[in-house]
Amino acid sequence: xxxxxxxxxxxxxxxxxxxxxxxxxxxxxxxxxxxxxxxxxxxxxxxxxxxxxxxxxxxxxxxxxxxxxxxxxxxxxxxxxxxxxxxxxxxxxxxxxxxxxxxxxxxxxxxxxxxxxxxxxxxxxxxxxxxxxxxxxxxxxxxxxxxxxxxxxxxxxxxxxxxxxxxxxxxxxxxxxxxxxxxxxxxxxxxxxxxxxxxxxxxxxxxxxxxxxxxxxxxxxxxxxxxxxxxxxxxxxxxxxxxxxxxxxxxxxxxxxxxxxxxxxxxxxxxxxxxxxxxxxxxxxx
Numbered sequence: 001x002x003x004x005x006x007x008x009x010x011x012x013x014x015x016x017x018x019x020x021x022x023x024x025x026x027x028x029x030x031x032x033x034x035x036x037x038x039x040x041x042x043x044x045x046x047x048x049x050x051x052x053x054x055x056x057x058x059x060x061x062x063x064x065x066x067x068x069x070x071x072x073x074x075x076x077x078x079x080x081x082x083x084x085x086x087x088x089x090x091x092x093x094x095x096x097x098x099x100x101x102x103x104x105x106x107x108x109x110x111x112x113x114x115x116x117x118x119x120x121x122x123x124x125x126x127x128x129x130x131x132x133x134x135x136x137x138x139x140x141x142x143x144x145x146x147x148x149x150x151x152x153x154x155x156x157x158x159x160x161x162x163x164x165x166x167x168x169x170x171x172x173x174x175x176x177x178x179x180x181x182x183x184x185x186x187x188x189x190x191x192x193x194x195x196x197x198x199x200x201x202x203x204x205x206x207x208x209x210x211x212x213x214x215x216x217x218x219x220x221x222x223x224x225x226x227x228x229x230x231x232x233x234x235x236x237x238x239x240x241x242x243x244x245x246x247x248x249x250x251x252x253x254x255x256x257x258x259x260x261x262x263x264x265x266x267x268x269x270x271x272x273x274x275x276x277x278x279x280x281x282x283x284x285x286x
Contacts, residue, residue: 028056028068031088036081039090040070043079050074059085075099111139111151114171119151119164122173125217126162128279133157142168198237201248207275208236211248211268214280219254219264229254235265246272251285262286 033053041048050072057067064086070079079095116136124131133155140150147169154161165174201208212231220226229252236250248268255261266282 026059028053028066029085029088032066032083032085033068035088035090036068036070036079036083036093039093040079040081040095043093043095044072044077046072046074054078065091108139108141109149109168111136111149112168112171115149115166115168116151118171118173119153119166119176123153123162123164123176125214126176126178127155127160128214128277129155129157130276137161148174198239198249201233201236201238201250203233203236205236207246207270207277208238208248208250210275210277211266211270211280212250212252214268214277215252215266215282218280219282223254223256223262225257227255227257241269244272245278246270 037048037051041051051070052073054069054071059066064084066085068081070081075098077098079093081093082091120131120134124134135154135156137152137154142149147167148165149168151164161180163177163179216229231252239247241247248270251265253263262284263286264282264284268277269279270277
């Protein structure tokens, strides 16, 4: 009798658990899966073959309603489909937002050839070197509104670097910023040369004209609205500095649109073998 009592109690306990916790792993009717597949495909605007059944929640004991989890096998997007498993009628579909694809940063727009040439030329003038001595290292993005791009350059001889801001629509250089100082150049020992030893320079001397062009560019960038700029031929003289190095010196004047006039002197170091200007300075004297 005692054994029967225990057995009867166990059966009652199992029955109570079954009532309180209905099975969640009951087989989902194929009609319910098909109904949810069709409805979710319509909701996602895809083909039914792109939708797969993932899992199912418990069945409501009184209504037979069950929530099925469906997934888009292409995008991974999921939906919760509430369906009546008795008549396979879909009651509602809740679809999660589609996962966002990874954002890919587009590479910077290529540097137009005309803008590249403009930056090389302007930077060479600022560094007083040849264009062939410069390399374009890289460039930043183009500003969508202004079309301005920053170009990074390096002097392959000295290692000096510069930033060049250029309008890529017009190939106009807006500014050049020398970002590293020029390494100090070794100065060979020389004997001071008295001014009287300078030699007159013909008006059309190509070396003198190159020197004056560099000086002119420097002045026009330093002073606003230069109206006229002249070099005084009678003051232009050539001086010996050392083997392979000469100096072109002279005076000039310029006026601005504000009616201000200035007189200046200038000095260029020149490679006497190839006529290349290696340095140029000027000073306002009045």
